[in-house]
Amino acid sequence: MNARISQILRLAIPSIISNITVPLLGLVDVGIVGHIGDAKYIGAIAVGTMLFNVIYWIFGFLRMGTGGMTSQAYGHRDFKEVIRLLIRTLTIGLVIGFLFIILQIPLIQFGLWVMKPDIGMLSLCWKYCLICIWGAPAVLAMYGLTGWYVGMQNTRVPMMASIGQNILNIISSLIFVFVFHMDISGVAIGTIIAQWGGLLFSLLLLHHSYKRLYKYFSWSGLFDYHALYHFFIVNRDIFIRTLFLVSVFLSFTSIGSRQGAIILAINTLLMEFFTIFSYFTDGLAYAGEALCGKYYGARNREAFREVVYHLFYLGFIVAIFFTVIYSFAGESFLSFLTTDTHVICVSKSYIGWTCLIPIVGVSAFLLDGIFVGITNTKGLLLSSVIAAFLFFIVYLLLRSQLHNHALWLAFLLYLAARGIVEFILFIRQPV
Incomplete structure (x- = not known):
């Protein structure tokens, strides 16, 4: 196997496994409360999980910005900056997380106002959110730590932390719900134990694997104005960019819901095709982030270009694979996700859009x-x-003629436009 491909896969495969385990935290919670016997618990967990997922997604810049800057410092062999970036991102993640706790009442109030859960489950949503908010510092610190690991060309530790976190979540939630009979509170407590446990486990692995870097630690320049300014400028752009991404995905769901329960169900199910594909391509993207940053920081143009070439080579193999799978097994996958024959029947006219997602x-x-x-x-x-x-x-211009097809066309053009604009900018980027 080509050396560059091996490099990419060594980083990508653990990231793919980590991506697949991420939704399990919410899924486990739903599965446990599903056995309590009241649908309101499931609804409250779904609302609470969605609320925190959106909040944490917005602050995903802590992972992305840290990963890019760390990989460049690592490539440049600037280990003093590597350790400074670690301390900075952990500190900033913890501070933001504790601000969430301080501002928990207005934050949750606003989130539930936006989500508009049924009045019958509102108190359960509050109960779940008021407990889960205490996991915010751990989650956001973990974002930064994961980005730092990726920058250090190490995706195995985040993978092990994700797996360990899910095991801890399952065990603790089961104990609190079925042994101590704490219903939705037990599920929430199990979740925050898993979140803090995942952070602690990652820090222990950090100490074990990178204690040699401690000698580079210095208070000098740790919170230097120029360094912090650069850190926040990089993350500011990613933060605003994430807001635009969130606006598209929330609008996609909102527009679908206005077209009725059937269309909303179809769009939700078909979006799983996008989600599954994203788990794999995000893994490749993490590998590209780590290796491109490393060689960009080292000013190694030849290695940088080789990584880009092989990254796209693997990426298009994955895209073709998923296109073929979706084309031939898409309807079977839908039947696995739902037994509602009416939803499956109506969705057949939209499934063609999902087959285009990988290539586009x-x-x-x-x-x-x-x-x-x-x-x-x-x-x-x-x-x-x-x-x-x-x-x-595109959606506003075509919605009256194409209805839900206009929504899917707009979404695919959105994906394509991101790639086209970035490609144009990339070929003009001096590397």
Whole structure:
């Protein structure tokens, strides 16, 4: 096997496994309360999980920005900056997380106002959220720590932390719910134990694997104004870019819901095709982020270009594979997700859009990783802004003629536009 491909896969495969385990935290919670016997518990968990997923997604810049800057410092062999980036991102993640706890009442109040859960489950939503908010510092610190590990070319530790976190969540939630009879509170407590346990486990592995870096620690320059300014400028662009991404995905769901329960169900199920594909391409993007950042920081143009070439080579193999799978097994996958024959029947007219997702979207995922690695965050932001505006314009122009098809067309053009704009910017980027 080609050496560059081996390099990419060594980083990508653990990231793919980590991505697959991420939704399990919410899924386990839903599965446990599903056996309590009241549908309100399931609804409250679904609302609470969605609320925290959106909040944490917005603050995903802690992972992305840290990963790009760390990989460049690592490639440049600047270990003093590597350790400074670790301390900075952990400190900032913890501070933001504790601010969430301080502001928990207005934050949850606003989130539930946006989500508008049924009045019958509102008190359960509050109970779940008021406990889960205590996991925010651990989650956000873990974002930064995961980005740092990726920058250090190590995706195995985040993978082990994700697996360990899910095992701990399952065990603790089961004990609190079925042994101590704590219903939704027990599930929430199990979740925060898993979140803090995952962070502690990652820090222990950090000490075991990287204690040699302690000698580079110095208070000098740790919170230097210029260093912090650069850190926040990079993360500011990613933060704003994430807001545009969130606006597209929330609008996609909201627009679908206005077209009735059947269309909402179809769009939700078909979006799983996008989600599964994203787990694999995000893994490749993480590898691209780590390796491109490393060679960009080391000023090794030849290695950088080889990584980009092989990254796209693997990316398009994955895209073709998923296109074939979706084309021939898409309807069977839908039947696995739901037994509602009416939903399956109506969805057949939309399933063709999902078959286009891999080919149309692969470049956006891969170039996201490359841009994060070289910290070209302005390019990430510009591509997302243009693509988001295109999404809304196309849908508004075509909704009266194409209805839900207009929504899917707008979404695919949004994915394509991100990749096209980033490609144009990339070929103009001096590397």
